[in-house]
Amino acid sequence: MDQMGGSRVDQSKDVGKTERVVGRVRAMVQDGTLRAGDALPSTRALAVELGVARGTVVAAYEQLDGEGWIRTRQGAAARVSEGVPTGGPRPDGAGAARAATAPGAAPGSAPSPGPGSGSGAGPGVGSMPGTALLDCRPGIPAVTAIAAKDWRAAWRAAADAPLRNALSDPLGLPDLRAGIAAQLGLSRGFAPDVARVLVVGGTSEALSLVVEGLRNHLGRAPRIAVEDPGYRSGRRAMTSAGAVLVGVPVDEDGLDVDALASAGPVDAVVLTPTHQYPLGSVMPVARRHRLLEWAAGTGTAVVEDDYDSEFRHRGAPVPALAALDTAGVVLHVGGFSKTLDPRLRCGYVVLPAGAVPDAVVAARSARGPVVAEPVQVALAHLLRSGALRRHLGRVRRDYTHRRERIAARLDGVPGLEARALNGGLHAVVTWSGPATARAVVARTAAAGVLVSALEEYEVAPGSAPPGVVLGYGALTLPQLDRALDALLGALGVG
Incomplete structure (x- = not known):
């Protein structure tokens, strides 16, 4: 990688060294x-070449990885990510032929060309931005x-598990259930x-x-309050199972408990208190206590959908409703769709004691x-080995x-507001003015981007x-x- 030597980082100032390394790699x-798939020098080698501290290069690589320009892997060379915008073919043709990853390769390896390949941005995303639909x-x-x-x-752990002439436990494997309980103790x-x-x-x-x-417990269709x-x-899923749903408005602090109490008798309330879906509000502790007191007093079950509590970007973590529950009314729901892969189709419910x-x-x-x-x-192994926490x-x-x-x-754009950015994996963009959401979605799709x-x-x-x-x-x-x-x-x- 002699090309890196063409731009020495100024050693006279500490401030800005990391940014200079980042800018050089981006350029x-x-x-x-x-090009996509090219290996970068080790952090130690590049630090020597540029005359900077190794920590400067480590920080630069971490920033570039977070921005999606490169992918770093422990024990392996950092490589330029697939799907990043690059210049035209090199004059020498270097990198034109790259080994494609075989079907079924592990996440983290370079994807093979074809529909849906690239950086993993969802179904239908091609490898070159600007030429394919971005979902x-x-x-x-x-x-x-x-x-x-x-x-x-x-x-490998799943493949090495002994074969058994038996059915699986319908409640789940004990090792996975134990791993989930331990993870909740650490994180929630x-x-x-x-x-x-x-x-x-x-x-x-x-x-x-x-x-x-x-x-089954009530002998009738349950009435369930949901966020609106x-x-x-x-x-x-709930209406298909026979529930009657009652919409309850949300505000900047999440589900409106006063509106819930005025909505008439319900048998359960389902909510996303840590990161309201989709608006992103966080229910403060005081409102959480009010909700739990109301539920205990009315005999209402509270279903806490804790869908992406692992990803808190701003502010202090808020305790789970289940951590505050002293009356045994909270059913805590979580899963691995947002932390690993939705195609695993695996989640969990933590139940209190009681008839329901x-x-x-x-x-x-x-x-x-x-x-x-x-x-x-496989999931139990990821939990037990600490791999999930590292990920x-x-x-x-x-x-x-x-x-x-x-x-x-989006900051400072007149008439726009970006919401839900305190955590999670999505943003909500709202606006003032006459444009309808359907029209904006259609125009965005015409530009090759689906929202x-x-x-x-x-x-x-x-x-x-x-x-x-x-x-x-x-x-x-990019x-x-x-x-x-x-x-x-x-x-x-x-």
């Missing part, structure tokens, strides 16, 4: 000197970000009894199980196991970089302001810039 990628609808995390060695080790402030942890096929299945348990706007797939939770256990047992045992073994630390940094880019690009209209999450028409939801979990920073350019252009402010 070399953009002008085609470095920025919410729901896809950075699936390819996990270290390949950790991913492979998890599936409560360590549940393993016997109260159920493995489920994702959040939607968890919610349908709760409805089934309530229906809120999680539409969860609403579909017992009915949920009975419903789970009656349905039989839904998550394949090898998937459960979360890595992608949390990456997501924070993307959140900061959105805030920087979702905020009105799609409404229970009652008109409950949400004009806006769109943009998922950024799987985007590189792809995110492209998406924001398309959105601003669709709004006529780009």
